[in-house]
Amino acid sequence: MSITLERPETTEKDATPIAVRPGRVEIHDVWKSYAGVPVLRGVSLDIEPGEVVAILGPSGSGKSTLLRTINHLETIDRGSVTVDGEFIGYARRGDRLHELRESEVLKRRTSVGVVFQNFNLFPHLTALENITAAPLALRRATKAEAREQAQALLERVGLGDKGARYPRQLSGGQQQRVAIARALALDPQVLLFDEPTSALDPELVGEVLSVIRDLADSGRTLVIVTHEIGFAREVADRVVFLDEGELLEQGPPSEVLVNPRHPRTQEFLAKVLA
C-alpha cells in the first residue's frame, strides 16, 4: 500500500462535510491529578479537522499533560477525549467505558502522531530505520515500499542525504526533523507537538519550525505546545491559554496574543514578550 504524503488541497476549508474529514479531536471536561495534586481541572476543547491549535501557558500549567491525553500516553481521571469520535484508550459499550487491551490502544494510536521535546529517536537505528520501524512492524508496507516512503519523508524535511546516519551523528534540529518524518510515516490525521523546539539551540529552532509550518498547510490537524509566541501567531488558527490546569482563554492569535482578556494571560504574555 502506498501512503499519500500530501493530502489533496481543499480550496475552502468547509467544502468537504466535516463528518467526512478525519482529524477531529474532542476533549470534554478532562480532570487529572498526580498523587492528589490536580494537573487538569475540567478542560474542554474541540479541535476541527485540519485546524492548527497552539497551546500556551506557563510551565506546570498542564499543557503537556493535556496534549498527552489525546493519544492516551496519559490516562485521565474524569471526562473524555476522542479522536474522530473514537476513544483511544477505551471502548464504549452502553454507558460504560471498557479499558482496551494494549494492542487495541496501539492500533488506534496510529492515527495520532507525536513529536517529543527530546526527540526520542531510537539511537541504535539509523534515521531511515527510525522512520521505517513503525510501517514495517505494523505490516503497512513492504521493506522496499517503506524505505522509499521514508526516503521521500526525509527529503520532505530536507534530510534526503542523511538516511544512513545514526541520531547521535545529527544535530538537534536534524534529529527533530527526523522525528517529525517518523511521526508522519503512518500518515496520521492528527499530529501532536510537545514543545518541539525547547531542547534546541536557538539557531536550530528555525529549521524545525519551517518544517512544521509546511505541515500546517497539509490539511492535518496539528496541536502544538510551544513557547514560541511569534511562531504561534504566524501558524496557529487558534491559540489556547492554559494556567493551573484550567483553560482560561482561547481564540484566534490576533485576539488572544494581541488583546488578551484574562489577567493571567496578560501577565504571561507581558513576561514572555518582554
Next chain:
Amino acid sequence: MSVADDTTTRPADGGANAEQGATASTAPAANRNRDRVDLSAVKVVPTRHWFRWVFGAVVVFVVAQLIWTLFTNDKYDWGTFGQYFFSETVVNGLVLTLQLTVGATVIGFGLGILLAAGRLSKSWILSSASWAYIWFFRSVPLVVQLVVWYNLGYLFPQIGLGTPFTYDFWIVQVDTVTLISQMAAAFLGLGLHQAAYSAEIIRGGLLSVDSGQLEAAGALGLPRRVRFFRIVLPQAARSIIPNAANEVISLVKGASVVFVIALPELFYAVQVIYNRNSRVIPLLIVAVVWYTIVVTLLSIGQYYLERHYAKGSVRVLPPTPLQRARHWTRVQWARLGDGDPAAVPATTSTPDPTRSTDRRAR
C-alpha cells in the same frame, strides 16, 4: 585564556610554553611584547611524566624477572605440562567444563529474562514470585544446591503427574534417581543459581533504557513484542553485556564446584591426575592455561558483541585492534616502498575523516 590570566598561571603551567613563560614572568611589560610573537609558529613542548617512566621501568623489570624464572626454574617441569596438555582426561574435562558453561548460560539467561520481566511486571503475584526466587537462590550456596539436587531422591523418591495434592502419580511416574543424573543435577544447580544473578543484570539493563524510548515506541503503535525485542533489548544490551560476560567467565571457572558431585570437569580431571603422580604444579598449569585460552576467546567475543551493540551510541566506532594492526602494517609497507604513508586509506569498517587525519598527524 586572557593575557592577564596567562601570566598568573604560567609558572604552574609547566612545560607547555616554557620559553614564553620565562619572558612573561620577568616583567609585566613583556605582556605587550608577547603580542608581537607569532604564536602560531611557537613550538609546543609536551609535559614530561617522569613518574610514569619510573613506574613503567619497575613494572617491566618485575615482569621480565618472572618470565626469566619460567625458563630457568626446572620445577615448572614443562615436559610433564606438554605430556598432559592434550591428554584424553584433560580434554574430556575441558569439554565437560564447556558443556556445563553453555548449559548453565542458556538456562541462566533464558530463565533470567523471564524473571527480570516478572519483576518488572505490574502483576504483584509475578513480581513477588520473581523477587522471592532471586532472594532464595542468591541465599543458598551453590555447593549446597548441587548436593541437594543430586540427592533429591531422598526427599522425593518418585516424581510424576497425577491427582493434585497426593503422591498418586497415575499419569506418569519416574524414579528421581534416574531422572536427575549427575549431569542433570549440575545443569540444574548451575543454571538455577545463575538465573537469579542474570535476572538482576538483565533487569538493570532494561531499567537503564530511557523511558522516552518506550513512550515513542508506544506512540508509534509498535506492538509490545517489537518494542521489547527491537527497541528496548538492543539498547539494554549495552549495559547487560559487560556484566553478562563477567558471569559467563566466572561460570567457566565456577563450574569446578561440581566436583562435589564427582563430575570430572577440567579442574577435577587435573586433580585426579596429580593425586596419582603428585606433579601438582605442572598439572595446575595445564588447567590454568586452558582456562586462560577459554576466557581469552570469550573476551574477544565480548569485545565484538559490545561493539555491535555500541552502534549509534557513539559518533564513530574506534577501529578494532585487528583493523589497527592491518592499518599499521600497510603504513609500514608504504614506508618501505618509498610510498607516502599518509596515502594509505583509513581502516575499513567505519570510514571517518577525523580519525584518518588524526592518524596522519602522528
